[in-house]
Amino acid sequence: MKRTQLKTLGSTVAMLALVAGSASADEEANLVVNEEIEMVVRTDAPAHVENLSTIYSGWVFRSDETQALQMDDFDNPGMIFVDQAAERWAEVEGKNGKSCASCHGDVEEGMKGVRAVYPKWVESAGEVRTLEMQINDCRTNAMDAEPWKYTSGSMTNMVALISVQSRGMPVNVAIDGPAEMMWEQGKELYYTRTGQLELSCANCHEDNYGNLIRADHLSQGQINGFPTYRLKNAKLNSVHARFKGCVRDTRAETFSPGSEDFVALELYVASRGNGLSVEGPSVRN
Amino acid sequence: MKRAILIAASLMAGVGLASAEVAPLNVVYDDAGAVAVSLSGAPGDAEMGRKVFSTKSEGNCVSCHAVTELVEDVPFHGEVGPVLDGVADRWNEAEIRGIVANAKKTYEGTIMPAFYKTTGYIRPGDAYTGKAAKTDPLPPLLTAQQIEDVVAYLMTLKEE
Numbered sequence: 001m002k003r004t005q006l007k008t009l010g011s012t013v014a015m016l017a018l019v020a021g022s023a024s025a026d027e028e029a030n031l032v033v034n035e036e037i038e039m040v041v042r043t044d045a046p047a048h049v050e051n052l053s054t055i056y057s058g059w060v061f062r063s064d065e066t067q068a069l070q071m072d073d074f075d076n077p078g079m080i081f082v083d084q085a086a087e088r089w090a091e092v093e094g095k096n097g098k099s100c101a102s103c104h105g106d107v108e109e110g111m112k113g114v115r116a117v118y119p120k121w122v123e124s125a126g127e128v129r130t131l132e133m134q135i136n137d138c139r140t141n142a143m144d145a146e147p148w149k150y151t152s153g154s155m156t157n158m159v160a161l162i163s164v165q166s167r168g169m170p171v172n173v174a175i176d177g178p179a180e181m182m183w184e185q186g187k188e189l190y191y192t193r194t195g196q197l198e199l200s201c202a203n204c205h206e207d208n209y210g211n212l213i214r215a216d217h218l219s220q221g222q223i224n225g226f227p228t229y230r231l232k233n234a235k236l237n238s239v240h241a242r243f244k245g246c247v248r249d250t251r252a253e254t255f256s257p258g259s260e261d262f263v264a265l266e267l268y269v270a271s272r273g274n275g276l277s278v279e280g281p282s283v284r285n
Numbered sequence: 286m287k288r289a290i291l292i293a294a295s296l297m298a299g300v301g302l303a304s305a306e307v308a309p310l311n312v313v314y315d316d317a318g319a320v321a322v323s324l325s326g327a328p329g330d331a332e333m334g335r336k337v338f339s340t341k342s343e344g345n346c347v348s349c350h351a352v353t354e355l356v357e358d359v360p361f362h363g364e365v366g367p368v369l370d371g372v373a374d375r376w377n378e379a380e381i382r383g384i385v386a387n388a389k390k391t392y393e394g395t396i397m398p399a400f401y402k403t404t405g406y407i408r409p410g411d412a413y414t415g416k417a418a419k420t421d422p423l424p425p426l427l428t429a430q431q432i433e434d435v436v437a438y439l440m441t442l443k444e445e
Contacts, residue, residue, distance in 0.1 A: 099352070196406055214361050254410070
């Protein structure tokens, strides 16, 4: 029994390596979209990220096939949803007879650079806002229209349309001044070990990025690529929907999308990616 | 009436059986994190343990640990924890039982979940639903017998 086990050891070890190899990606690859937009997918970690020296886009950890889908907008299935949102941009809705375009003009002009700095402290509102919160503020106040559900398709597609206008620009969220308290709150959450599995974001995305957890190749859990088109569910996925899934997977009671906890966590996680390029909509498995 | 007595008797027999089992809150760990006695009061079944180890809805140990012996039957072994080939040469049965029941007693702060622990969690959920836990204490991740089965399986992983 033992001898036959030993005999097969060599070949099975080779198989193990093969299994691992098929799931992993070319971590050295560079991302240029449409042969035009050069993305920063790895760079020095910002000083406020204590335990990483280099930060990586999640794109780096995906398989060659998934990586390729993001290199050209004709192959990127997320762009269909961006087109849908582009139609919504000029659509009049609500009692004030306005569309997004009524206030912001051409999306390419009006929304350039916006994604890169969100979440951010909005002085007039006296709060840190995510893009989703800002969009709903425009809908309810400026347009007098119904707010969109936080992780709905309409909302996430609109966030993607706005992200596209910043593609290639470095993420640059502010963490000081009035945003600092929310940032601290988010950081605390990032390192809290929740649920019956007692896992924090950092356990998987800081201590184990680059490692396989079953068949999943762990990334740093950066959000510069959001919204992400996932091959798994064939739609655009928002930041808070992803957070919810990851917290659920620790066998914990999750937080609600749009909750203060998740807004704080988004601000903190976004700041860990300061310096990476805005990629949304990215493609993931 | 007779039936009631019978039910009561079988209930008590059940309690009698269960008392051989060590409840999660009563497990005695030594200073190094080892657990000397069987948690179920019965020996483990290595074949069952192999299944618990590799089944997603049970131990799902394979999500973090690779075992060469399993490769042909179970694809995709994780690499978050050490490869467990030869683990029985490195640890004795009591030590392995302690690691599986609550690895934090052996390795402070380890990422490895505690499989026989039921309280002391932050935001405990109802399994993988994302909803709040329905009970406190929670059911342990593995039953006493499943722990014993996994321990029996790991004890077969010898290289020397």
